[in-house]
Amino acid sequence: MMPYLLSLGAGILVGVIYALIGVRSPAPPTIALIGLLGMLVGEQVVPVVKRLVAGKPVVAFIQTDCARHVLGPQAGGNAPDKPATGERA
Incomplete structure (x- = not known):
């Protein structure tokens, strides 16, 4: 609720x-x-601040996880996932 x-x-x-x-x-x-x-973008502020406070790397997190969340799975510097069997690329 x-x-x-x-x-x-x-x-x-x-x-x-x-x-x-x-x-x-x-x-x-x-x-x-x-x-x-x-x-x-605003949704990503909380995890970034939490990482800053914890002393964890932030730039790599923004370039991968945040970018993937905001821009979609093709973002973030990783190669796109292979399509499942039977699907077209």
Whole structure:
């Protein structure tokens, strides 16, 4: 139940922000996509800060795990996974 309440709260917060900056909801596609990108990038702030506090390497983490999360599995400097049997590349 908690994830649903958090999702509702985030939606209300975004609605308030849209109202404050004068953007209609649903937002125009470009604004909505930039907002989604901001959410993906913002989601990576917590793990990066945790790694900084723990004294673990951060740059490599950003180049691999964060990049893969934000840009998709083809990002992160690793070769793409081989397709499963029967799938096309």
